[in-house]
Amino acid sequence: METMIIKTVNENQHMMTSLEIAEVTGKQHCHVMEAIRKMEPAWQKVNQSNFRLVEYHDKKGELRPCYQLTKTECLYIATKFNDEARARLVLRWEELELERLDFGTDYTCLRKLPSLGVQKQILAMADEIVGTGLRMLNEPAEDTLTATQVAKTFNMNTRDFNAVLADMDIQYRAHGRWNLAEHLQGRGYTAERTHIDYSLKGKRKIKVYMTWTMAGLKYLNSQLGYPNL
Structure with a gap:
């Protein structure tokens, strides 16, 4: 599912669905919905408004509820997420806003467009900020192993390894x-690694994947019964 950002009537306002929040943070949609519901009363008390509830068609074509939130509302909900999930959501908002920035085509709007040199400086600064954030984001995943690396210690290919664990x-x-x-989370078995690359057209792509710590490797060995070296 491609994450999208939705423009509202206010050109300066954007919205993201709870489905997209789940995709970006790697959480199940039902858990994101639950977190939003729990936080809505406090938001309503302070902001005098409820979160916008809309509907979408699931794979069966049936209508299901989901929330549609502004950036501020998204970041409010993200305060209940762990550091990694919150950082991924912030980075995704930054990426989408840069990608979808639309200055319009009329003369008045074109005058707002920075010069090419200024644009390059802005992009360079943004990349430096994102790069620093990415290094900080990946610090917990240092000295961890990918699924492919762990699979080799059990004499498996990656596909079979993932299937067995599932x-x-x-x-x-x-x-x-x-x-x-979920019943294994919080034990230090895994970490998350974020990778950013660019397509030939210059579009930035963000990939987040799970890696295994040495504690996780020890746990897998106890469950699989294979002598991992």
Whole structure:
């Protein structure tokens, strides 16, 4: 699912759905919805407004509820997320706002467009900020192993390794990536690594994937019964 940003009537206002928040943070949509519902009363008390509830069609074509939030509302909800999920959401908002920035085509709007030199400086500064944030974001994942590396220690290919762990309820797949099962979270078994690259057209792509710590490797060894070296 491609994350999108939705323009409202106010050209300076953008919105993101709870589905997209789940995709970016690697959380299940039902858990994001639950977090939003729990935080809505406090928001309503302070801001005198409720979060916008809309509907979408699921894979079966059935209508399901989801929330549509402004950037401020998204970041408010993100205060309940862990540091990594919150950082990914902030980075994604920055990326989308840069990609979708629209100055218009009339003369008045074109006059607002910075010169090419200024644009390059802005982009260079943005990349430096994102690069620093990315290094900080990946610090917890230093000295961890990818699924491919761990699979080799068990004499498996990556596909079989992931399938076995899924069958054993050690991990599950959601939003295009593998996630540690909820009953195993908080034990230091995994970390998350973020990778940014660019397409030939210059479009920035962000990929987040799970890696395994030495504690996680020890746990897998106890469950799989294979001698990992």
